[in-house]
Amino acid sequence: MxxxxxxxxxxxxxxxxxxxxxxxxxxxxxxxxxxxxxxxxxxxxxxxxxxxxxxxxxxxxxxxxxxxxxxxxxxxxxxxxxxxxxxxxxxxxxxxxxxxxxxxxxxxxxxxxxxxxxxxxxxxxxxxxxxxxxxxxxxxxxxxxxxxxxxxxxxxxxxxxxxxxxxxxxxxxxxxxxxxxxxxxxxxxxxxxxxxxxxxxxxxxxxxxxxxxxxxxxxxxxxxKGREVSVILEHDTDSAEEDAEDSVADIKADHRGTSANYLKLSVAHLPPGTPAGTVLSATIQGPSSKAGIDAESDFVAF
Ligand code: SF4
The missing domain is CATH 3.80.30.20 (tm_1862 like domain)
Known part of the structure; x- marks a missing residue:
């Protein structure tokens, strides 16, 4: 604004x-x-x-x-x-x-x-x-x-x-x-x-x-790394179930968010149909590149 x-x-x-x-x-x-x-x-x-x-x-x-x-x-x-x-x-x-x-x-x-x-x-x-x-x-x-x-x-x-x-x-x-x-x-x-x-x-x-x-x-x-942050989800997640056993490399492209402290995150294991704007709590894992994710976001969180 x-x-x-x-x-x-x-x-x-x-x-x-x-x-x-x-x-x-x-x-x-x-x-x-x-x-x-x-x-x-x-x-x-x-x-x-x-x-x-x-x-x-x-x-x-x-x-x-x-x-x-x-x-x-x-x-x-x-x-x-x-x-x-x-x-x-x-x-x-x-x-x-x-x-x-x-x-x-x-x-x-x-x-x-x-x-x-x-x-x-x-x-x-x-x-x-x-x-x-x-x-x-x-x-x-x-x-x-x-x-x-x-x-x-x-x-x-x-x-x-x-x-x-x-x-x-x-x-x-x-x-x-x-x-x-x-x-x-x-x-x-x-x-x-x-x-x-x-x-x-x-x-x-x-x-x-x-x-x-x-x-x-x-x-x-x-x-x-390993600390919990608050994240705002930026897209609605689709309605398909995500397997809780999926590896971080399977994080879906719509699971992106920005943390309170401005890290661009890929968030794993989100419930399907989570609306954009939802505020989540997530734990930062590390750089996406090291987790083998080719995402627009920089870091992975659970
Ligand atoms: S650089 Fe920023 S502070 Fe300096 S004159 Fe321009 S707008 Fe103003």
């Missing part, structure tokens, strides 16, 4: 803030009415999205205040936050993130882990603030799924600056990193910034971050 558009920041690489203009927010009452109608229709989760959710504001209600208001006035629906700014992981955010009905998943709009690159990007935080945010999120929820966006090859990014980002990410051991090469957008300050980083070097940096992302995901699943 899109609840906010536009952004009041002016990051030097960003065209979105130019194209969309200043932040505007949907009224909290209207959001509540929409969430309630989803809940009445049996939906188990709503993903709240916006260009910059941390700039949500309706009168005195900011984004943490909105979440608290939605939780107070609904019964069971869960909320997932699409993306959030590291410097806005503050006490108000943490106290609402501690609530069970906020899915333990935050995608941090981090962009770099080098203070000098962050300054050139006009991002209003430091590497130290990012670390504090990650530690704080892990303090209030047990090992949430934490991910980050990273731009590699921003103009002037030296090898040493990239290593600062890489080292910080390796230390933080995030569950996922979405890394992409810098791309100059006309009309932005960064468009004319020099020196440009050659495509080959930016590509190599993205590749290193991509393999760090894979390692982070493996570590994350390893930590969750």
């Amino acid at each position: 899109k609840i906010e558009d536009g952004c009041n920041n002016r990051c030097t690489y960003c065209r979105v803030c130019i194209a969309r203009g200043p932040a505007v927010s949907l009224a909290a009452e209207e959001i509540l009415a929409r969430v309630r109608s989803l809940e009445t229709a049996g939906k188990a989760e709503v993903v709240l999205t916006g260009v910059n959710l941390s700039q949500y504001r309706d009168g005195l209600t900011d984004f943490p205040g909105l979440l608290a208001y939605l939780i107070r006035n609904t019964a069971s629906i869960r909320f997932r936050i699409s993306s959030y700014e590291p410097e806005k992981i503050n006490e108000a955010f943490l106290s609402v993130f501690a609530e069970d009905r906020i899915q333990p998943h935050v995608h941090l709009a981090m962009q770099s882990g080098s203070d000098t690159v962050l300054r050139r990007m006009a991002r209003p935080y430091t590497a130290e603030r990012i670390s504090e945010a990650v530690l704080a999120l892990r303090r209030v929820r047990h090992d949430p799924f934490l991910a980050a966006d990273i731009i590699a090859g921003f103009p002037g990014e030296t090898d040493a600056e990239f290593e600062e980002t890489f080292t910080l990410l390796a230390e933080l051991d995030l569950a996922w990193i979405h890394a992409f090469p810098f791309s100059a957008r006309p009309g932005t300050k960064a468009f004319d910034m020099k020196p440009k980083i050659p495509e080959r070097i930016a590509g190599e940096r993205v590749a290193r971050l991509a393999s760090l992302a894979e390692r982070g995901k493996e570590n994350y699943v390893e930590r969750w």
Whole structure:
């Protein structure tokens, strides 16, 4: 559900803030009415999205205040936050993130882990603030799924600056990193910034971050292996009986779900005719590939 558009920041690489203009927010009452109608229709989760959710504001209600208001006035629906700014992981955010009905998943709009690159990007935080945010999120929820966006090859990014980002990410051991090469957008300050980083070097940096992302995901699943998670089923299962003795390789393609902590799971031994949106409890077994399953989901659960 899109609840906010536009952004009041002016990051030097960003065209979105130019194209969309200043932040505007949907009224909290209207959001509540929409969430309630989803809940009445049996939906188990709503993903709240916006260009910059941390700039949500309706009168005195900011984004943490909105979440608290939605939780107070609904019964069971869960909320997932699409993306959030590291410097806005503050006490108000943490106290609402501690609530069970906020899915333990935050995608941090981090962009770099080098203070000098962050300054050139006009991002209003430091590497130290990012670390504090990650530690704080892990303090209030047990090992949430934490991910980050990273731009590699921003103009002037030296090898040493990239290593600062890489080292910080390796230390933080995030569950996922979405890394992409810098791309100059006309009309932005960064468009004319020099020196440009050659495509080959930016590509190599993205590749290193991509393999760090894979390692982070493996570590994350390893930590969750054998643990019980709540899963929302994404398709109706068909009415054919599944044999309880079937091996994991026989898990049907319609048995896919997303866990509260954002793992894409193939769920074994589901009763036939289970409707999409059902919330299940399942135990994570490990990567689908290791179980011999060629599924779109990444992990297997029972
Ligand atoms: S990158 Fe995000 S925070 Fe920065 S100006 Fe663009 S929308 Fe705003």
